[in-house]
Amino acid sequence: MNMTESTLDKDYKEAVISLLFQLADDDFLYAYRGSEWLGLAPHIEADVASSSISQDSMGHAAMYYKLLEELGAGKADDLAHIRPSSERKNSILTERANGEGFYMETPLYDWAYEVVRSYFYTQAKKVKIDSLCQSSYRPIAEAAVKVKMELYYHKLHWETWFKQLLNSTDVAKQKMTEAIARVMVDFGDVFSYGNQKQLIEKCALIDTEEELKSNWKMNLDPVFAVLHVEVPAIPEKAVRNGRNGEHTKDLDEALLTLSEVYNEDPVAIW
């Protein structure tokens, strides 16, 4: 099956584009929040790892935007930089600030939150990527194979941090428990396709929301069993659904910083 822009059925194309925006925007914001830890992570190895993971994730976002460009959705750089927050399809979890303050001055960032967000997000990304390897849209399936290999190292990294901190001092456990609760408040749209649920699921681009949720829990079960902690429940309904363009002010702030240079001279060649 080799589908090009011109031969895709209208509904099918809409489904592919919707899904790609969700995947692209998720990794774009996740990578950005990770990059804000540069120079701030608790030790040098964590700093190097965090930067590498952010760089990989930005590469994944760039690749999805490129696939969108090939479908005629617009220029990849423009899709990344100039869409207003109301058009963004990322999950709320990926846009959340790392904590109080600003990374250039007095960043009161929360490492426990970063570890939990990254670990839960990476596990969610993994079940999506595993499913996307069998996507009916071949360009996505091929890209997923590539992402999967890089994601392996991300998961290994965050899982190590997650287990070690939850096995550490009472203070660490307390902070981690609080971080888990905060992350889960925002988890309601991570596996949501928003208003496009029916269309995306009908086109066999990826597993259903329910299948992904169940796989996510299944992957976490053995890790949590060892830690004697219950896998937290995913909220039934999202307070805000990022897939439908509902966002927090954190996203506006992030986009302002992210796109500052691009907007100074959008036609510059880097």
Place this chain on the structure above:
Amino acid sequence: MGMNTSVYVSTKRVNEILKNVKDPEIDSVSIIDLGMVEKVTTIGGNVKIVLLPTFLGCPALEIIKKNTMNAVKELADVKAVEVEFVYHPPWTSDRITQQGHKDLRAFGIAPPPRHMKEDGSWHVDCAYCGSTYVTMENIFGPTACRSILYCKSCKNVFEAMKPVSTLL
């Protein structure tokens, strides 16, 4: 146009020149030996090169693309060059040639191991002295494709290319 004046650029000549295109971050290894060159086709003086990205977020990709174009343009009779990155087949670390392994070591980077244990861990010998008495310092390194290790024999920090495989 007679046979004598027709322009023809052989893929062999292109492949030969691509041996001079190095990874800008590891300038001892050519893109051929890194296994990044998937396909070279020529029609008359038009050359098309299909490359595979090692890691998707690698910032060197655009530079590699430019250097590839420039190198091939230097060849006599070449009219136009097109360089494209594709994701399929996926680049894996076992695409690196034996020569590539040698060139990596010359740069102080241990070549990627061919085998991984069931738990995903892997072992390489020191890139400098060959000792097997090494420890993993950080799976992540100065670039996406490298890890940082320490050799307890020659007391050097060295790097290794991460194994990347579809089995991961």
